[in-house]
Amino acid sequence: MLSIDRSIIDAIVAHARRDHPDEACGVVAGPVGADTPTRHIPMDNAARSMTFYEFDSMEHLRVWREMDDRDEEPVVIYHSHTATEAYPSRTDVSFAGEPGAHYLLVSTREPDTEEIRSFRIVDGVVTEEPVEIVDAAVDPNAVQSYMFGQSPATVDYECSGR
Amino acid sequence: MAIEVRIPTILRSYTGGAKVVEGSGDTLADLLTDLDSRHAGLRGRLVTDAGALHRFVNVYVNDEDVRFLGALDAKLNDGDSVTILPAVAGGAFGFAAAAAIASHAVSALR
Numbered sequence: 001m002l003s004i005d006r007s008i009i010d011a012i013v014a015h016a017r018r019d020h021p022d023e024a025c026g027v028v029a030g031p032v033g034a035d036t037p038t039r040h041i042p043m044d045n046a047a048r049s050m051t052f053y054e055f056d057s058m059e060h061l062r063v064w065r066e067m068d069d070r071d072e073e074p075v076v077i078y079h080s081h082t083a084t085e086a087y088p089s090r091t092d093v094s095f096a097g098e099p100g101a102h103y104l105l106v107s108t109r110e111p112d113t114e115e116i117r118s119f120r121i122v123d124g125v126v127t128e129e130p131v132e133i134v135d136a137a138v139d140p141n142a143v144q145s146y147m148f149g150q151s152p153a154t155v156d157y158e159c160s161g162r
Numbered sequence: 163m164a165i166e167v168r169i170p171t172i173l174r175s176y177t178g179g180a181k182v183v184e185g186s187g188d189t190l191a192d193l194l195t196d197l198d199s200r201h202a203g204l205r206g207r208l209v210t211d212a213g214a215l216h217r218f219v220n221v222y223v224n225d226e227d228v229r230f231l232g233a234l235d236a237k238l239n240d241g242d243s244v245t246i247l248p249a250v251a252g253g254a255f256g257f258a259a260a261a262a263i264a265s266h267a268v269s270a271l272r
Contacts, residue, residue, distance in 0.1 A: 023253050043250075051255035057220045057227045060247055081254040091255050095218060097172050097248030 016080035028076035078104035096121035191234040218249040
């Protein structure tokens with residue numbers, strides 16, 4: 001299960017929409033061992049392609065060093081598919097080099113709705129996992145009306161059974 | 163002559179889990195040969211059968227990508243820090259061409 005704050009998901013989706021029809025990519029870092037994504041880092045797609053993404057090698061080094069210095073790790077590695085479903089392609093599986101990361105895919109093929117799915121990719125094996133979107137950053141002053149509205153505090157996206 | 167080498171998670175099975183190892187060599191090629199003598203198999207994950215650096219592995223000397231320093235011929239000095247990072251790449255491009263690229267890719271890291 002990937003548990004992630006709504007504000008981070010919103011930022012990832014905004015990034016994917018901004019770069020559409022090219023694929024967008026990035027990282028969400030979090031404290032080592034905590035499995036909690038806390039710091040969204042949009043990355044350049046050095047390939048600038050509608051069907052391929054690749055981190056810029058110098059930005060990659062800088063961001064990985066920075067995570068190291070802050071005792072963080074890449075909790076989420078995300079990218080968008082802009083014309084196909086949010087499911088890892090053979091290419092994605094071949095390149096997946098961070099066995100500890102959640103591979104989050106966003107499909108922007110529909111203009112009004114996003115498909116958001118998360119996977120573990122270890123030794124070439126893809127396993128889908130549920131995504132729990134958490135409203136952690138609720139303004140305390142707004143809690144009362146928020147509760148009154150009975151908005152759900154979390155939304156679970158279940159695996160689609162593939 | 164010690165050169166610090168930072169090993170990515172996916173290759174730590176070759177270094178007994180160590181995140182940083184030390185090696186020596188006047189060039190990156192020499193360093194990888196030296197490392198392979200203590201961490202057997204590591205070099206094969208970074209260098210192709212044809213003797214070139216894998217396209218989808220990034221190797222840096224200090225703050226420079228070795229592709230701009232002569233790749234395997236990059237010169238090393240005592241006190242240099244070498245960082246290895248598997249490229250983060252992928253995409254919807256999932257056709258025959260992808261398989262061709264992937265055969266040179268990080269799949270080789272497994």
